[in-house]
Amino acid sequence: MDDRVAQPLIATPDGEAELTVVLRLSWEDVAALGQEAGRLAAGMQRPVTLDEAASHRLRSRPAGSHARSAPAAAMPAAAAAPAVGGPPVSAVSSLSRSPGEQARQAIEKINGAQGA
Numbered sequence: 001m002d003d004r005v006a007q008p009l010i011a012t013p014d015g016e017a018e019l020t021v022v023l024r025l026s027w028e029d030v031a032a033l034g035q036e037a038g039r040l041a042a043g044m045q046r047p048v049t050l051d052e053a054a055s056h057r058l059r060s061r062p063a064g065s066h067a068r069s070a071p072a073a074a075m076p077a078a079a080a081a082p083a084v085g086g087p088p089v090s091a092v093s094s095l096s097r098s099p100g101e102q103a104r105q106a107i108e109k110i111n112g113a114q115g116a
Contacts, residue, residue, distance in 0.1 A: 023054075027099075027106035033057070034110035 010018040025033075030050075037053035 027102035028109075031106035031109035034106075038110070 007020045012018050033050050033053045036057055037048045037050055040053055040056055041048040
């Protein structure tokens with residue numbers, strides 16, 4: 001059974017819209033979002049959530065850059081979508097490591113970015 005309930009699109013007082021999404025990301029993408037959050041936090045002088053980092057990342061992309069051509073849309077999502085802020089990630093590379101190894105490397109990337 002799926003307990004997820006579709007939330008409506010909410011209009012905010014500042015004229016924008018708010019909606020809730022669920023994303024399945026590779027550990028590399030999670031690490032990249034963590035790095036983005038670290039950069040934003042340093043610039044804003046306050047903690048930044050991964051939600052804020054993802055929203056900022058989407059807003060900073062040129063309009064229409066999210067659209068894909070027909071051949072790219074037919075590719076598996078893991079192979080077609082580049083890592084946030086990084087080069088494209090091969091679907092094979094993520095399969096060659098265990099989930100635990102992927103998590104460990106993602107945490108090392110996040111911790112390494114915060115220490116720099």
